[in-house]
Amino acid sequence: MSLNELTIAEARDRLKKGEVTSVDLTEACLKAIDAADALNAFVHKTPEIALERAKAADARLAKGDAPAMCGIPVGIKDLFCTEGVPSQAASNILNGFRPEYESTVSAQLRDAGAVMLGKLNMDEFAMGSSNETSCYGNAVNPWRRGNDDTALTPGGSSGGSAAAIAADLCLGATGTDTGGSIRQPAAFTGTVGIKPTYGRCSRWGIVAFASSLDQAGPMTKTVRDSAIMLGAMCGHDPKDSTSADLPVPDFEAALTGDIRGKTIGIPEEYSIDGMPQEIRNLWADGTEMLKAAGAKIRWISLPHTKYALPTYYVIAPAEASSNLARYDGVRFGHRATLEAGDGITEMYEKTRAEGFGPEVQRRVMVGTYVLSAGFYDAYYNKARKVRALIKKDFDDVFAEGVDAILTPATPSAAFGLGEMKDADPVQMYLNDVFTVTVNLAGLPGVALPTGLDARGLPLGLQLIGRPWGEADLLNTAQVLEDAAGFVSKPGKWW
């Protein structure tokens, strides 16, 4: 087994025992990354930074008081600002941008001794479900349909993170999730990803998409690894006024494997028309696994579920249109070449037309429309009211004693790159149907692989937890992971 194939927990234990060094682990990952250009997962490689940090981590480990992430090689999604390293949210409008500062989450990982290998591909400004809106070109899923060599999407927006974990290019990766951007790619690649409670991770230094929905989280090979990495990423940050001033539990210590007496809710509204039988079976099997582990199963109703997607596609573009107003060609990134006589308005309009891709332009304009005079109440305020009802659905079932909710993570397995090219934009939005409610309600949600479809592609389930209940949620997820025994890996073709 190559060192890049280790889990974070295994690597940590071997580092502590002195059986491997961080430099060994880092070199194994860098070699794997260089051999995996076909996946287009890493879009900015930082081998010099990686080796420098690995050496520092080894020195710290030798002193004996290193934290769990010390010496662990990780990839960072391009949405996170990293000091001196290109950080462009996969957008041409941030071409050449090298931040003078480090995002809080990546700084916490760095300070814990984690080793940054480079920046990971994603959809432009995290807007997309297939990684096809990236200015770097799409990342590719390491998984294929049996012997069929059709290139599949790793999902989005954290597609590079998911592809990198599935292909063992790094031990952990950061992702962000506004409507499902950690959980959907995790499900498409047989990996684990958790979106924590809104406010658990600082958003400072993460390029903003929709500020009331965005959260960072880890993407890893196992639930235990997510628990370890999440612990290093979260915590209060005075630079983000919405980050929660709450103690960070020891998530790994919460993995007791005991869920006897817990109540798992199964929401009837998630049984949508046209859902493939394979997904239904996966969901039923997962329910049986949790029951066999001693949990009580209860059918529940979340009556406003069907309105979650339209609510999201008002609120997220509205916030995006406001957040993306800053890309104007003045302070950073791209500025269009101007013609004689062009004034500042032409500079804004040409810069934004050249710098933003089609999906980002579409969402900025939808957001502009729903916030414009005469439509603000009909669309934006209406969506905020429906959002309150969606959250109340969850509050009600938690108040009735439900500890976690089990749902499918996605309505299908990974689809082919280019397959949705001619589809209506709304068709692509349907990918988020099971995940977007969780962002609207600010809850923690974890996706993990529990089976394969008939063509050999991974399928994932999602567990949704109570606010601030990540520790309990991860414990339930690990019970499901153990019961499902998902050990498949993609056959190496790259």
Next chain:
Amino acid sequence: MSTIDIETARRVAKLARIRVADDSLPQLAQELSGILTFMEQLGEVDVTGVEPMTSVTPMRLKRRPDAVTDGDIQNKILSNAPDAREGFFAVPKVVE
């Protein structure tokens, strides 16, 4: 079905400060119409007496003393500017 006409599409593009060529406006209008039609399902929901959500987790935003905590980083701030001169961001002429 909600319809966005070409003039509305032009106005939205203008408000968003994104240049859209005239021959691209019909397609833009059609796409925006499709998305808005999808959103119109929200009309079915009875929201009588419901307050619009302002914060997803009940929280009081923290306050801090109104004091300078940062500064003297002009070079850092200008380092990524497409056009910076004499310590300022430079833009095309705004007033004649």
